[in-house]
Amino acid sequence: MLSLRAPAPILFLLRRRRLLSISAPSPGRIGIGSSNSISIRFSFSFSTGEVKRGRISSAAAPADMATDSALRKLAPLEAILFDIDGTLCDSDPIHFSAFRELLQQIGFNDGVPITEEFYSANISGGHNDDLARSLFPDMDHQKAIQFMDDKEAFFRKLAPGQLKAVDGLHDLCRWIEGRNLKRAAVTNAPRANAELMLSLLGLTDFFPVLVIGSECDRAKPFPDPYLKALELIGASPDHTFVFEDSASGIRAGVAAGMPVVGLTTRNPGKALSDAGASLLINDFQDPKLLSVLEELKPVTENGQV
Numbered sequence: 001m002l003s004l005r006a007p008a009p010i011l012f013l014l015r016r017r018r019l020l021s022i023s024a025p026s027p028g029r030i031g032i033g034s035s036n037s038i039s040i041r042f043s044f045s046f047s048t049g050e051v052k053r054g055r056i057s058s059a060a061a062p063a064d065m066a067t068d069s070a071l072r073k074l075a076p077l078e079a080i081l082f083d084i085d086g087t088l089c090d091s092d093p094i095h096f097s098a099f100r101e102l103l104q105q106i107g108f109n110d111g112v113p114i115t116e117e118f119y120s121a122n123i124s125g126g127h128n129d130d131l132a133r134s135l136f137p138d139m140d141h142q143k144a145i146q147f148m149d150d151k152e153a154f155f156r157k158l159a160p161g162q163l164k165a166v167d168g169l170h171d172l173c174r175w176i177e178g179r180n181l182k183r184a185a186v187t188n189a190p191r192a193n194a195e196l197m198l199s200l201l202g203l204t205d206f207f208p209v210l211v212i213g214s215e216c217d218r219a220k221p222f223p224d225p226y227l228k229a230l231e232l233i234g235a236s237p238d239h240t241f242v243f244e245d246s247a248s249g250i251r252a253g254v255a256a257g258m259p260v261v262g263l264t265t266r267n268p269g270k271a272l273s274d275a276g277a278s279l280l281i282n283d284f285q286d287p288k289l290l291s292v293l294e295e296l297k298p299v300t301e302n303g304q305v
Contacts (some may be wrong), residue, residue, distance in 0.1 A: 040286070042129070055267070071278050071279060071292050071296070072292060072296070073111050075239075075297050077179075077241075077296035077297070078181065078182060079182035080176060080238055080240065081181060081185050081226060081258070082184070082186065082207075083185075083187055083242070083243060083249045084125070084187040084189055084194055085187060085193075087201065087263055088166060088201055089163050089164060089166060089169075089200075090167055091159070091163060091197065092265065093122075093162070094155055094162050094163065095155055096119045097153065098154040101149060102151050107209075115259075120268070121137075122134065124246055124267060125188070125248035125249055127188045128148040131148060132144035152192070155193060156193060163197060163201070167284065167285050168284030169201070169284050169302075171285075173203065177206070177226070181298055182240075183207060183208075184232065185209070185211070186229045186250075187211070187225075188213035188214070188219050188225075188249075190212070190214070191212050194212060211228050211229045212225075213225045218229055219250070220249050221247075221252045221255055222252060222255065223252050223257075225254075226255075227256050228251055228279050237258045240258050241258055241259045241278075244261070244263070244277075245264075245265045245272075247275035248275075250276050251275050258275050259279075260278060261281060262275075262279070263282075264280055279292065
């Protein structure tokens with residue numbers, strides 16, 4: 001079997017994690033802070049405006065209240081841009097499974113399976129060309145790219161039976177349609193993956209514009225994909241915000257001049273906050289998000305605010 005060793009920092013991380021079992025991380029918490037901060041889960045209905053109190057776990061809202069001012073300055077809201085992987089759908093477990101199996105097959109790090117911690121820190125949100133170089137620095141680049149292509153094909157095979165929308169997504173989409181907001185999907189995923197995920201989520205027609213990072217001059221974390229999306233839908237960054245779940249994507253949105261709402265779907269909230277997120281939410285039912293949307297006074301179909 002071909003034995004491919006990870007770069008020294010990666011190998012060190014993997015060896016430290018050998019004794020850790022691979023298991024799903026705990027759900028993201030509202031807000032920023034340690035595991036003993038307070039957070040309250042709610043269920044919100046876009047149609048009725050009813051908020052239902054759920055289980056109390058640990059987080060203080062002031063941290064988010066102090067950082068979401070950039071969002072509140074967007075009124076009247078004109079457009080919303082969405083990442084796809086980890087934002088519209090919780091796809092990271094599928095990507096993780098595909099990477100873990102295929103990397104093990106080729107003897108990456110002497111066949112030691114990667115952990116979710118390694119995946120989150122070194123792979124999640126990355127562009128395939130960059131990942132090919134960082135994961136396989138000593139491999140011929142074309143062979144490394146072929147590995148990435150094989151991994152994406154494996155993801156497309158797994159996705160139909162496993163892909164699910166993030167909670168509250170379709171209610172939010174109906175809210176957006178009812179206010180005639182402009183929107184686009186912006187992703188580092190290959191076009192075949194992006195189109196499949198949108199189809200499985202029933203959102204192919206919802207997004208008039210789909211921007212692929214590799215089809216721009218530079219992919220995320222550079223701002224090019226988001227700037228292209230703004231141009232294609234004719235929206236101003238002064239009245240648009242972004243939904244993202246990775247530090248790389250958040251940096252891209254911020255660099256494009258827009259506030260970013262970070263979803264703690266899988267990645268640590270602190271990493272998203274450090275990357276520049278203006279607000280952290282668990283999902284699209286999070287009451288913090290609804291509180292902000294209520295203040296943005298989107299323009300409706302008849303042009304009224």
